Amino acid sequence: MEVVNVKEHEKYKGVYIVELEDGSTRLATVNLAPGKRVYGERLFKWGELELREWNPYRSKLAAALLKGLEELPIQRGHRILYLGAATGTTPSHVSDIVGLEGKVYALDVAPRVMRELVAVCETRPNMFPLLNDARKPYEYRHIVELVDGIYADVAQPEQAAIVADNADYFLKENGYLLLAIKARSIDVTKEPSEVFKHEINVLKERGFEIVDMVHLEPFDKDHAMVYARYRPQK
């Protein structure tokens, strides 16, 4: 299928909209590692640009954007701590957006997914793999610098506390947090809305101000993306 038109997203900088022959549109980012795919996504050539399709069914951040997240705080040049990087699907798009001036610290505990993540990091000089446990930020305090934002997709019952601990070590004041909440991995017995409320309360207690929250249906069931700012009181 041929590309008909490409334009930058009017709301989210660094994100592109690709219009295809059949009239459908796709999200995309500019490929930082031209010619290389990360998860079998499509590559589009548009003049000088090479764009990578950003699949909202594979990436919760893309889903959140399609659901109209208030703004995309991640911008060119930012340093990001990415908790729960898995095989690098979303982190690679974050790496595209922040560009070579930006940095992505991509952390995951599981050796199984880390094998693939290291391969992604090798082709992207702005990505740094960390095989560590997000619950123990002191075990990587000697590697990670202060960051502009934390992106967390850790699917742990105590995830709000985990991100807050990491924020204490690594997040700038007024830095942002994007937290993907999967209600079903926190408590299957509770209503998703209740779970979201609880997580948000924990964040508030730990010095976060909630900016926005979007539900990710129909891309992911019982998922929400929370966007918050870190304002620790001294």
Place this chain on the structure above:
Amino acid sequence: MKIYVVQHFTGSYALNENKDVVAFVHGPKGLDDMVEEALKIERGEPTAAYLRLLEKLKEMGINEIAVETNEEAKTATAKGFDAKVEPANPIARYFREHVAEIAVDTGFVKSIEDFYNLLHEFTIETTRRKLRRAAQKRDLLAAQAIRAIDDIDKTTNLFAARLREWYSLHFPELDDLVREHEDYVRIVAELGHRDNITVENLVKLGFSEEKAKKIAEAAKKSMGADYPEFDIEPMQRLARITLELYKLRRDLSDYIAQVMKEVAPNITALVGPLLGARLISLAGGLEELAFMPASTIQVLGAEKALFRALRTGGKPPKHGVIFQYPDIHRSPRWQRGKIARALAAKLAIAAKVDYFTGRFIGDKLKEALRKRIEEIKRIYAKPPKRKKEEVKPAKPAKRPPRRGRRGGKRKGRGGRR
């Protein structure tokens, strides 16, 4: 004035409350050593840079410092500092905000760009090394392989028994003449129809002249039904596959022997690769086995009997899978418990040495065990006299005694595999 000490993979840095770097000691610049030192920080061990920085601070007359972890504080306190633990303190956060510039200013790297290139190389190498370590849990390979062997044993027994019944329709006399399953299966697989069972062919398969004569004779006079090749062929196919399984079993046990020699040389020296692998498999891994007390190792594999004993207040089992150790099952009953206890104690040591150091002390352990076994055999040569007044049970049973099969059956079984 209080000084804040912050760890980084490039070294240890000391900053004052005004956020000035007052002292620093860089770590090694070679990637290999850099990774090793950084892993120490992760494990909470002091790095060479940290220790040197503390000395420097001492010379500067500094007494009061703040660090981020208990381990750092402990090291500093031992050197006479008044050390406070303040994780994620504002100075440490400031350091992390400007770490690239600080690394340039203190001369660890020439430029910000160099810093991030190094960081990239460093994180990838560190992660690779950790991955390698995670992948090197080869003890689990041995544990899975031994389970596969147990599965094969079950399967070959089942197939051999089926084949005996099936082929007996054609040649019933063979069942009694060849007791060994594998020999029986080989005859069916290689020769098939009893017309092919001749002295010459049997000798080729490795049977003795005498035995071959007996079998060939029986084949000639057999009272089994005479089937065409068409009906023999399916039996032969099953026999061939079963024969393959016997071969696979041998290959697997060679494989286990090799892996065990690498991952657990001391355990292997004591009890051989197969029993050793079985112990690792039951424990769930070499690490788990290394953390077990000897008393647990002694009854590994006899959990059913052990828990029954605990429940009913009866006698606990003397041994689990270590029953397979020749000195245990070949000894008289009254010595077995003592030998099992001695062996388990040596195994506990062997597992710890295998897991933590990998040094080889297997020959010493084996020698000590042999001496102890000889001692047991000498001192307890005769069976103990029966105590006459023994009117048990002394311990009141918490639950009513079990119905059905008596607990006594467990004796000498070595638990389940």
